[in-house]
Amino acid sequence: MKFSNILGKPIAIVAIIATLALSLQGCVAVIVGGAVMGTLAATDRRSIGAQAEDASIVLKGSGRIEKVVTDLGRVSVVSFNRKVLLTGEVKDEKMKQDVEKEISTLSGVILPITNEIVVAPLSSFGARSNDLSITAKVQASIIDTKDIYVNAIKIHTDRSVVYLMGRVTQRESKIYAEVASRTGGGIRKVVKLFEYIGEDELQEMQKKPAPEKK
Numbered sequence: 001m002k003f004s005n006i007l008g009k010p011i012a013i014v015a016i017i018a019t020l021a022l023s024l025q026g027c028v029a030v031i032v033g034g035a036v037m038g039t040l041a042a043t044d045r046r047s048i049g050a051q052a053e054d055a056s057i058v059l060k061g062s063g064r065i066e067k068v069v070t071d072l073g074r075v076s077v078v079s080f081n082r083k084v085l086l087t088g089e090v091k092d093e094k095m096k097q098d099v100e101k102e103i104s105t106l107s108g109v110i111l112p113i114t115n116e117i118v119v120a121p122l123s124s125f126g127a128r129s130n131d132l133s134i135t136a137k138v139q140a141s142i143i144d145t146k147d148i149y150v151n152a153i154k155i156h157t158d159r160s161v162v163y164l165m166g167r168v169t170q171r172e173s174k175i176y177a178e179v180a181s182r183t184g185g186g187i188r189k190v191v192k193l194f195e196y197i198g199e200d201e202l203q204e205m206q207k208k209p210a211p212e213k214k
Contacts, residue, residue: 043151045167045197045205046081053108054079064102068095074122075099080154080165081195082110087158089120114193116158123159131157134185138162141183148175153194155180160188167195169202 044051061077061084069075073090084103090096096117103113134157142150153166153176162180173194180190 043149045152050081053082057082057084057103057106057109060106061103064106065099068098068102073099073117075117076156076158077103078154078156078163078165079109080193081167082108083114083165083193083195084109085114085116085156085163085165085193087116087156087161087163088118089122090117092119116161116163116191118159127159130186131160134160134162134183134187137185138180138183141179142176145175145179148172148179157187160186162187162190163193164190165193167197169197169199171199172202 046054057079058077061079065075065077069090073088073095075086075088075090078085078087086099086103090099096115096119099117100113100115103109104111135155138155138157139150142148142155152172153164153168156163156165162183164176164180166176168176173192173196176194177190177192181187
């Protein structure tokens with residue numbers, strides 16, 4: 001990994017630390033300073049409102065799903081710019097559809113939902129730990145790549161399948177996918193769930209300064 005590239009993308013360091021901490025402890029509270037938060041706001045291409053809605057969708061959706069699947073399933077809810085990805089395992093097709101119906105009724109969710117839940121036995125702790133490791137490795141690979149930024153997208157790995165979500169250009173999409181596919185670590189497939197923007201829109205985003213600390 002090139003140290004100079006890491007310095008150029010400080011928010012990615014936070015992402016890596018957070019992911020690794022999750023794999024070791026199960027949960028982590030990450031506290032960052034105003035300078036890092038400024039970088040976060042500058043590189044995240046969602047509006048502040050969309051970021052808040054995504055957090056709400058994940059929180060409320062996870063609560064609803066827990067009541068649907070109980071201990072008979074494991075479902076992850078991922079939301080980026082109000083577009084939702086569901087992954088995990090459930091006992092049958094009915095439960096899979098019931099989960100999707102619950103999430104579709106949440107305020108702010110943009111349909112259709114990407115439902116990648118499979119009907120299968122629950123994955124092992126080792127498999128889930130490997131998914132976290134894959135995500136961290138993909139993040140590290142992106143950090144070491146010029147012209148793309150880890151905080152501009154969301155990376156989610158489930159059952160060794162890497163899902164990429166975010167607002168990117170066609171050019172960036174190819175780079176992200178190529179970097180992820182070359183990462184190794186047992187990745188079965190890379191799935192692009194991007195929302196595409198034009199190069200002109202990207203340039204306008206990059207001109208906007210990070211919000212000043214008040």
